[in-house]
Amino acid sequence: MIRVILSKLRGEAAFLVLLAVAGAGAWLYVLFQQVRADRDDAVHRAEIVCARSGVEWGATDTAARGVLCARHIAGLVAFRADADQQTARLFAKAMADASARTVKDNQAARLAAEAASAAAIRMETADAEAERRNLVDREWLAAVNGVAGLRPPAR
């Protein structure tokens, strides 16, 4: 039985080879169609990405396709990094400036308050003395100048 089938097949060997080659060809053709579809899709997506970045994909020259676009996108990335860095630097400087200003003003306020307080104590004493003697003298005038933070006239 098997032997009969084999002997018949041997007669049709050429046809069988042709059949196998045709099958392989058809399979390759299907594969190629899938690959081409994938490629077209990928190129289409790349075109969309490039258009979003503001530079055309550049269709005419196959070798130059996407070069300008890639350069542009690299530039955008560098710009983003640079902007972030500058921003951080500016914020840090602004915070340091504000802090230094506050420290300086606190110091000035403390000095002024200390001086005013000392002058007020001296004024109290001098005014009590003036009240007692019913006379205003150099000490009282000097104490008033001290309270006002003023110097006496040169002469």
Add this chain to the structure above:
Amino acid sequence: MPAAAAIERPLPPADLMACAERPAGLPEDPSLIAQIPTGIRAGIIRMARAFRTNADGKDRLVNWLAADSCPAPAKATR
């Protein structure tokens, strides 16, 4: 994109940025002796105290807006 730019805050007009005026005060001459009623003495003291408060405050304000524009307050009284 968080891009920050340093902006110079505009300062008030120059006449407002002047340091507090501190004229010469009362003469401290040993030969000057006077009788001043208590109410007038108290008034003079009030004005002197207010003068210092206002002048020191203005100098601090100007220094806050433009650092080291006005002299720092004196460290201690005489």
